[in-house]
Amino acid sequence: MDINTSELDCLVQKYEELLTSTADTLWDYAETAYQEIKSCTLLKKHLCSHGFTLLPTSPQLPTAFAAKYGSGRPVIGLLGEYDALPDMAHPADCFLPTEPTSCLTSAGHGCGHHLLGTGLLAAALFLKDLMDKYQLPGTIIYFGCPAEENEAGKSQMLAQGFFRDVDAAFSWHPHAQSGIFNQSLANQRVSYTFTGTSAHASLAPHLGRSALDACELMNIGVNYLREHMPDNARIHYAYLNAGGKLPNIVPAKAQLLYAIRSPQSREAAELRKRVDRIAAGAALMTDTKVDIQTRCIYDSLLPNPSLDRLLLKYMKTFSPAIYTPEEVSYAAQAEKVLGNPACDMPLCTLPDLSLTRKTGISTDVGNISQKLPCTAFMTACYAKDTPLHHWTAVAQGKSSIAHKGMLTAGKILAASIWELLLSPEIMEHAQKDFLTEKVKRDIA
Ligand SMILES: [Zn+2]
Numbered sequence: 001m002d003i004n005t006s007e008l009d010c011l012v013q014k015y016e017e018l019l020t021s022t023a024d025t026l027w028d029y030a031e032t033a034y035q036e037i038k039s040c041t042l043l044k045k046h047l048c049s050h051g052f053t054l055l056p057t058s059p060q061l062p063t064a065f066a067a068k069y070g071s072g073r074p075v076i077g078l079l080g081e082y083d084a085l086p087d088m089a090h091p092a093d094c095f096l097p098t099e100p101t102s103c104l105t106s107a108g109h110g111c112g113h114h115l116l117g118t119g120l121l122a123a124a125l126f127l128k129d130l131m132d133k134y135q136l137p138g139t140i141i142y143f144g145c146p147a148e149e150n151e152a153g154k155s156q157m158l159a160q161g162f163f164r165d166v167d168a169a170f171s172w173h174p175h176a177q178s179g180i181f182n183q184s185l186a187n188q189r190v191s192y193t194f195t196g197t198s199a200h201a202s203l204a205p206h207l208g209r210s211a212l213d214a215c216e217l218m219n220i221g222v223n224y225l226r227e228h229m230p231d232n233a234r235i236h237y238a239y240l241n242a243g244g245k246l247p248n249i250v251p252a253k254a255q256l257l258y259a260i261r262s263p264q265s266r267e268a269a270e271l272r273k274r275v276d277r278i279a280a281g282a283a284l285m286t287d288t289k290v291d292i293q294t295r296c297i298y299d300s301l302l303p304n305p306s307l308d309r310l311l312l313k314y315m316k317t318f319s320p321a322i323y324t325p326e327e328v329s330y331a332a333q334a335e336k337v338l339g340n341p342a343c344d345m346p347l348c349t350l351p352d353l354s355l356t357r358k359t360g361i362s363t364d365v366g367n368i369s370q371k372l373p374c375t376a377f378m379t380a381c382y383a384k385d386t387p388l389h390h391w392t393a394v395a396q397g398k399s400s401i402a403h404k405g406m407l408t409a410g411k412i413l414a415a416s417i418w419e420l421l422l423s424p425e426i427m428e429h430a431q432k433d434f435l436t437e438k439v440k441r442d443i444a
Pocket of ligand 1: 111112113148173
C-alpha cells in the first residue's frame with residue numbers, strides 16, 4: 001500500500017520548526033569525531049520526548065546511542081550521523097572565502113552531517129506518528145552513529161553489537177543532486193610511525209637516523225606504486241608528525257597517515273599490503289623502525305537492488321524540487337565562487353534515477369551494508385557544483401535549500417519504510433539481494 005503523500009506533507013508541517021532548528025543547532029555545535037556530546041544529547045532529547053526508548057549503549061562509545069519505537073519484526077535501523085570536520089568552520093550564508101570567521105569553533109559541517117542526523121530524526125518522527133495512527137507492525141531504531149569522518153565509527157558500533165537483530169538499515173546523505181548512493185570506495189586508514197635516532201644535524205650527522213627521511217622515501221615509493229595499481233584505486237596521505245621544527249636536529253620520530261582506497265574491500269586490503277611493504281623498505285633504507293597501525297577500515301557499500309528501487313520510487317514521487325527565486329539567486333552566489341557564474345539554473349531539481357551510481361567517496365555505511373540489508377541515497381541540499389568537505393558546503397548548511405533537501409529525505413525515508421513495514425515480500429527480496437551481492441563479491 002502506497003502512502004498518502006499529503007499526509008506526509010502534514011507531518012512535515014507539524015515537525016518542520018523542530019527539525020530545522022535542530023539541524024541549525026547541530027551546525028552551531030560542529031563537534032568532531034567522538035566529541036559529539038551536545039549533538040547526540042539533543043537528538044536523544046527529541047526522540048525521548050516523542051516516545052522513543054533509549055537502548056543500552058556502550059561505555060567505549062559515549063556519543064553513540066540507539067532509540068527505539070514500536071515492537072516486533074521487522075526491525076528497521078535509521079543510521080543518523082552528526083559529526084563535523086576539523087578546520088572547516090565558515091560563517092553561514094557567507095560566500096567570501098577570506099571572510100574572517102565569526103564561528104566559535106574551528107570545526108564545521110562540511111559534509112552536512114547536521115542535516116543527515118536530523119533528516120533521519122525526521123523519518124523517525126514521521127514514522128512514529130504513522131505507526132500510531134495505522135497500527136503498523138515492526139520496530140524503528142534510530143542509531144546515533146558518531147565519528148563517521150576519519151574514524152569509521154560504525155565499525156566500532158558493529159563490534160559492540162549495536163546492530164544485532166536489525167533486519168534492514170537506511171541512511172541518506174546531503175549532496176548537490178538527488179540519487180541513489182549504493183557505491184563507495186573501501187578505505188583503509190593506516191598510520192606509519194617511523195622511529196630513528198636523533199643527533200645534531202651538523203655536528204654529528206653520522207649518528208642520526210632520520211624518521212623524516214623514512215617518511216619521504218615511503219611517499220616516493222608509493223608515488224611509484226601509483227603507476228602499477230588499478231585505475232580506480234586511490235592513495236593519499238598526510239603528515240601527522242613531520243619530525244619537529246628545527247632543521248639542525250635529526251628527527252627521531254615522524255608519522256604519516258594514509259588512506260588506501262579501492263572499489264572493493266578485498267582489493268583495498270591487497271593494496272594496503274603493498275603500501276606496508278614500501279614502508280618496511282623505507283625503514284630498511286634509513287636504518288629506522290616502522291610501526292604500522294590500522295586506524296580504521298571503511299568497507300565498500302553493498303548495493304541492495306530491492307531496497308534501492310524502493311527509494312528510487314519515492315525519490316521520483318517527491319520530485320521535482322521546487323525552489324523560490326530567492327533560493328535560486330542564493331545558489332547562484334555559490335556557483336559564482338565555484339567558478340560557474342553563467343549557469344542558468346544553479347540547483348538540481350530532478351533526481352538521477354539510475355540504479356547504480358559511482359562515487360569516489362568512502363562511508364562507514366558500507367560496513368553496515370556488508371552485515372545486513374542496507375540502502376542509502378542523496379538529496380539536493382546545495383547549489384549544483386558544491387563539493388563536500390569544502391567551505392561552500394559549510395556556508396550553505398543553514399540555508400532553506402539545505403532544509404528543503406533534508407525534509408525531502410525525511411519524506412522519502414518515511415514513505416519507503418512505510419511500504420517496507422507493510423510488505424514482507426520486499427523484506428524477503430532485500431534479504432535475498434543481500435546474500436546474492438555478498439556471494440558476488442566473495443564476502444564472508
Ligand atoms: Zn559525509
